[in-house]
Amino acid sequence: MFNTRIRVPETAAAGEAVEIRAMIMHPMDNGFTYSTQGTLIPVNIITDFTCRYLGEVVVQVRLEPGISANPIFTFSLRATESGPVEFEWIDQNGDVTTASADLTVT
Amino acid sequence: MKMQRRTFVASLAALPLAAPALARGAGPRVTVVGAGYGGASFIRTLRRLAPEVEITVIEQTPRFHSCPFSNGVIGGLWDGDRISFEYDGLASTGTRWASGAAVGFDPATREVTLEGGEVVTGDYVLLSPGISLNFAAIDGYSPEAAEAMPHAWQAGSQTGLLRRQLVEMEDGGTVVVAIPRPPFRCPPGPYERISLIAHYLKAAKPASKIIVLDAQDGFSKQGLFEECWAALYPGLIERIPGAESGEVEAVDPATMRVSTAFDDITADVANVIPPQRAGALALDAGLDGGIGWCPVDPVSFESTLAPGVFIIGDAAIMGEMPKSGFSAAQQGSACAAALAARIAGDDPAPRKLINTCYSLAAPDWGFSVADVYAQTADGIAAIRPGGGTTPLGADADTHAAEARYANSWFDTLTSQLWG
Amino acid sequence: MSGHHRLAIATLAVALGPLSALAGPGDADGAALAVACFSCHGPEGRGGGEIPALAGRDAGEIARQLSGYADGSIPGTIMPRLAPSYTGAEVTALADWFAEVAP
Numbered sequence: 001m002f003n004t005r006i007r008v009p010e011t012a013a014a015g016e017a018v019e020i021r022a023m024i025m026h027p028m029d030n031g032f033t034y035s036t037q038g039t040l041i042p043v044n045i046i047t048d049f050t051c052r053y054l055g056e057v058v059v060q061v062r063l064e065p066g067i068s069a070n071p072i073f074t075f076s077l078r079a080t081e082s083g084p085v086e087f088e089w090i091d092q093n094g095d096v097t098t099a100s101a102d103l104t105v106t
Numbered sequence: 107m108k109m110q111r112r113t114f115v116a117s118l119a120a121l122p123l124a125a126p127a128l129a130r131g132a133g134p135r136v137t138v139v140g141a142g143y144g145g146a147s148f149i150r151t152l153r154r155l156a157p158e159v160e161i162t163v164i165e166q167t168p169r170f171h172s173c174p175f176s177n178g179v180i181g182g183l184w185d186g187d188r189i190s191f192e193y194d195g196l197a198s199t200g201t202r203w204a205s206g207a208a209v210g211f212d213p214a215t216r217e218v219t220l221e222g223g224e225v226v227t228g229d230y231v232l233l234s235p236g237i238s239l240n241f242a243a244i245d246g247y248s249p250e251a252a253e254a255m256p257h258a259w260q261a262g263s264q265t266g267l268l269r270r271q272l273v274e275m276e277d278g279g280t281v282v283v284a285i286p287r288p289p290f291r292c293p294p295g296p297y298e299r300i301s302l303i304a305h306y307l308k309a310a311k312p313a314s315k316i317i318v319l320d321a322q323d324g325f326s327k328q329g330l331f332e333e334c335w336a337a338l339y340p341g342l343i344e345r346i347p348g349a350e351s352g353e354v355e356a357v358d359p360a361t362m363r364v365s366t367a368f369d370d371i372t373a374d375v376a377n378v379i380p381p382q383r384a385g386a387l388a389l390d391a392g393l394d395g396g397i398g399w400c401p402v403d404p405v406s407f408e409s410t411l412a413p414g415v416f417i418i419g420d421a422a423i424m425g426e427m428p429k430s431g432f433s434a435a436q437q438g439s440a441c442a443a444a445l446a447a448r449i450a451g452d453d454p455a456p457r458k459l460i461n462t463c464y465s466l467a468a469p470d471w472g473f474s475v476a477d478v479y480a481q482t483a484d485g486i487a488a489i490r491p492g493g494g495t496t497p498l499g500a501d502a503d504t505h506a507a508e509a510r511y512a513n514s515w516f517d518t519l520t521s522q523l524w525g
Numbered sequence: 526m527s528g529h530h531r532l533a534i535a536t537l538a539v540a541l542g543p544l545s546a547l548a549g550p551g552d553a554d555g556a557a558l559a560v561a562c563f564s565c566h567g568p569e570g571r572g573g574g575e576i577p578a579l580a581g582r583d584a585g586e587i588a589r590q591l592s593g594y595a596d597g598s599i600p601g602t603i604m605p606r607l608a609p610s611y612t613g614a615e616v617t618a619l620a621d622w623f624a625e626v627a628p
């Protein structure tokens with residue numbers, strides 16, 4: 001589990017497009033940089049990011065080495081019904097980090 | 107005593123025994139740009155060690171406004187007079203005082219051009235111009251934007267503006283403090299400021315809060331600050347570190363919005379401290395070699411890029427010594443001694459230099475980081491073991507004593523420099 | 526230092542005690558070391574508000590205090606962090622220099 005920050009508005013009008021932000025605190029080592037000891041730091045990245053709304057996948061992204069540390073995703077979501085917005089990150093070892101927030105549609 | 111020594115050394119200079127440069131009658135000419143912590147200390151020491159030198163001082167401000175202790179003005183501990191100093195005392199040490207900004211410097215000829223067009227030439231030049239602010243690093247930030255969102259990282263009207271905004275803010279307001287990536291002048295300075303703003307808000311506007319948007323992950327004396335914040339200002343300060351996207355990327359003075367890659371915060375008062383580089387005069391002359399700060403010889407502080415040009419204080423790369431007023435003043439006297447030796451035909455001798463950064467987290471809650479540094483041909487490095495910070499968990503008496511010593515230090519040093 | 530200059534300073538030292546620490550190859554240079562203390566202890570160590578004066582104090586006493594800070598036997602806020610970075614010879618040179626300044 002890595003630390004994450006997510007931004008989901010608490011409420012939205014039905015049909016409104018709301019802005020969602022999701023960030024994971026991860027070094028995203030690309031395999032080309034050296035440690036202070038002079039050894040090559042191996043590739044260590046998040047490979048997959050998924051966002052689900054009301055249980056359905058709304059965003060799915062595959063990440064490659066070369067994306068900078070602490071990647072942030074910003075996207076719009078059309079609010080339809082009250083329910084959870086869930087986020088999932090998977091790293092190259094298959095370890096899963098999750099976060100979620102409830103969106104109330106008025 | 108001081109007077110006695112000065113006259114004695116002065117008569118020494120007139121002796122036929124003295125070094126060739128002195129025997130010519132008129133001594134070498136030294137141009138000093140900047141009469142702040144570094145420059146003032148240099149001038150005082152050079153006057154004492156080499157009274158025959160002709161010193162021309164170029165300073166753009168009519169009075170000096172000290173950044174040290176300016177956070178106390180912002181927090182309402184004392185008023186602006188405490189950090190404002192006349193240059194008269196310094197000017198009357200027998201220097202030629204050229205008021206105005208230096209707008210051009212040619213390292214090859216050592217000619218300094220003033221804003222009025224006058225050109226000052228010297229055999230040696232000392233630059234202690236401090237920092238320049240890199241407004242362009244933050245989208246929407248500029249000197250004009252700083253009239254709404256002050257940086258207060260160069261003291262004077264900006265200090266007063268930030269204080270006024272805090273006083274005029276309604277209770278329940280949001281104060282944003284934006285901190286850049288290092289290196290910047292005074293590593294503990296932003297956190298001292300946050301503490302003293304919290305001290306003011308706690309008493310005067312307790313429903314308000316401070317949001318710190320910090321490009322750094324860890325910071326100077328972090329444990330000591332956080333210990334104090336937990337004890338005195340619980341719940342008042344929220345900090346977003348660099349790893350959580352704390353770095354400010356854009357501001358909008360019209361809506362008072364401060365944005366990181368993740369957050370957009372609407373502030374009632376926004377203190378936006380931009381990234382920094384060496385003073386513009388040094389940058390424009392290429393004395394930073396394109397890296398933002400000026401490389402110098404660690405013993406004499408002569409520029410590695412321009413012979414005869416000496417650079418001290420915040421503008422220079424000083425190894426492990428931090429960018430502080432304390433350090434700049436130490437470098438000023440060491441540099442003057444090195445130049446006096448040079449003029450006398452000797453090699454400069456490496457010294458031990460001290461830095462101490464006192465911070466006030468409340469009027470009676472002080473702590474410090476203090477180190478002794480050795481100058482060697484390879485650089486300036488802190489001597490270990492030794493040095494370090496006030497221990498965590500120190501008692502109230504220790505913090506109160508350090509706060510009193512901090513006040514004494516400020517008054518003592520400033521009266522030596524500008525008194 | 527040029528020979529001429531050293532000669533001149535040697536003469537000077539007779540009149541002005543503290544400067545005598547300037548010369549002496551290999552010796553710790555008390556005058557140069559002491560400058561670093563002035564921002565807190567006042568000009569030439571004559572005192573700075575709450576921070577005690579050093580000028581004109583007994584050299585042995587100053588040296589004992591500095592060694593005490595360095596070995597932890599004397600408590601203090603800041604001197605226990607500064608004092609360990611000076612060698613025995615430097616402590617003696619500092620103490621001698623301050624002792625000779627008129628208070």
Ligand SMILES: Cc1cc2nc3c(=O)[nH]c(=O)nc-3n(C[C@H](O)[C@H](O)[C@H](O)COP(=O)(O)OP(=O)(O)OC[C@H]3O[C@@H](n4cnc5c(N)ncnc54)[C@H](O)[C@@H]3O)c2cc1C
Nearest residue numbers: 140142143144166173174208236292419420430431432434
């Ligand atoms: C909020 C804050 C708190 C701080 N607190 C402390 C503290 O408690 N202790 C501490 O030791 N340090 C502290 N500092 C750091 C300290 O202010 C600097 O490190 C110190 O001022 C550096 O000295 P300097 O001589 O390099 O530059 P300055 O002191 O800034 O002096 C530069 C001078 O050069 C002049 N100048 C620049 N360019 C030109 C030009 N082209 N023509 C003419 N004149 C020019 C300027 O007007 C100025 O007077 C603090 C800084 C800040 C911002």
